[in-house]
Structure formats: structure tokens, C-alpha cells
Amino acid sequence: MHLKIALAGTLRALRLNRRIRYEQLSDASAKSKISALERGETSITLEKFESLAVALDIDLLALMALCMSARLDTPYPTLIEQARAQLKAFEAEGGLELLADQFADGELVQRSRGKPVNTDNLNAVRKLKAEGMTQAQIVQKLGLSPTIVNRHWKRIVDEETAD
Missing domain, CATH: 1.10.10 (Arc Repressor Mutant, subunit A)
Incomplete structure (x- = not known):
């Protein structure tokens, strides 16, 4: 299943579960865009995805877990445990330090142009x-x-x- 189809079903289920009307999500996106999202006809940016999570009053990671659960037909607790294991491995390999090095004062550190050196x-x-x-x-x-x-x-x- 495509991710935008999984988002469509998840968005629809959350909206119906919480009895939220399209108009209540208008801060996150236009009413027609929400409708198109729920039909799986369009995709959104990460920023819009975050806005939807806020408008639906759900944690961004929880929304992604629900979408991925639908997409992969895997229970979300399983996906969260897999993600936790990957995050621990990333941390053990020094990835958190490398991640921190990518930012300075809340801004992305610019790297030189071109292909990284092998x-x-x-x-x-x-x-x-x-x-x-x-x-x-x-x-x-x-x-x-x-x-x-x-x-x-x-x-x-x-x-x-x-x-």
C-alpha cells in the first residue's frame, strides 16, 4: 500500500474518531486539500503533516506510527519496538553526535558543495x-x-x- 493511501485511511479514522469536521482542520490545510488527502489523491509536505498532527491533537510520531501500521499491515507496537532498536543502534554507533554536529544555533550547518569524499x-x-x-x-x-x-x-x- 502506498503511504498516501495509508495516510488517507489514518486521517479519516482520526477525524471520524474525534468527530472533527474539515473546517476544524482548516488551520492545517484547505478543506479541499483535506478531502483530497482522505481520498488518497494527493501528498503533503512534512510541514503540512506536522500541522495535521497538531490539528488532530496527536503526537507527530503517533500519527506516523498509525500510518506505517496501516501501510505495512503491522501492529504499531511492533513498529515502535523496531524503531526503538534502530534508534539505539544509531546511538551506539555515534549517530547522535553526528546528528548534533549537523546543527548550530538551530540552523543546519552548511557543507561544501559536491560529492562527499570516499x-x-x-x-x-x-x-x-x-x-x-x-x-x-x-x-x-x-x-x-x-x-x-x-x-x-x-x-x-x-x-x-x-x-
Whole structure:
């Protein structure tokens, strides 16, 4: 089942259960949008999803758990336990520190443009360069493109001159 269909059923059930009319959800979204959501004809942004949760007086995570329960045909307590296990693993792997590093004063920390560096390839180039291999030899040995090897080579040289 598509997530927007699961949201449609969940939204409808919550609205009926709480005897909420479309007009009462107008702060969250237009009446026609709520109707289209309940028919599974449209999707919403995360911000609108949060607004719906507030308007329905339900915790955002509870609303998502209900939607995912419907989508996966799995009881929500099972999903919550699975999520809890994944969160604990994320925490044990140092993920919370990495998450905290992504923000400063409530704003997302900007990172440089471009593709993130493949540290395994960078370290392999670093090791072979230290062994005295040329860029061409490293291209042959690692099977990387000359452009990638050159990019890593320049980074290593820049690091060496910075020290």
C-alpha cells in the first residue's frame, strides 16, 4: 500500500474518531486539500503533516506510527519496538553526535558543495603515495579513474603542506 493511501485511511479514522469536521482542520490545510488527502489523491509536505498532527491533537510520531501500521499491515507496537532498536543502534554507533554536529544555533550547518569524499579511496591513495607510487600506478592498482586519483592526490598534498 502506498503511504498516501495509508495516510488517507489514518486521517479519516482520526477525524471520524474525534468527530472533527474539515473546517476544524482548516488551520492545517484547505478543506479541499483535506478531502483530497482522505481520498488518497494527493501528498503533503512534512510541514503540512506536522500541522495535521497538531490539528488532530496527536503526537507527530503517533500519527506516523498509525500510518506505517496501516501501510505495512503491522501492529504499531511492533513498529515502535523496531524503531526503538534502530534508534539505539544509531546511538551506539555515534549517530547522535553526528546528528548534533549537523546543527548550530538551530540552523543546519552548511557543507561544501559536491560529492562527499570516499575516505576508503582517499586512504588507499594516501597509503600508495606514501609507498612511492605515481598517480598512474595508483590508477592501475586501485582501478579508480585518473580524475579521482588526482583529486585525492591534491587533497593529500594540500594536507601535507598545511602541516
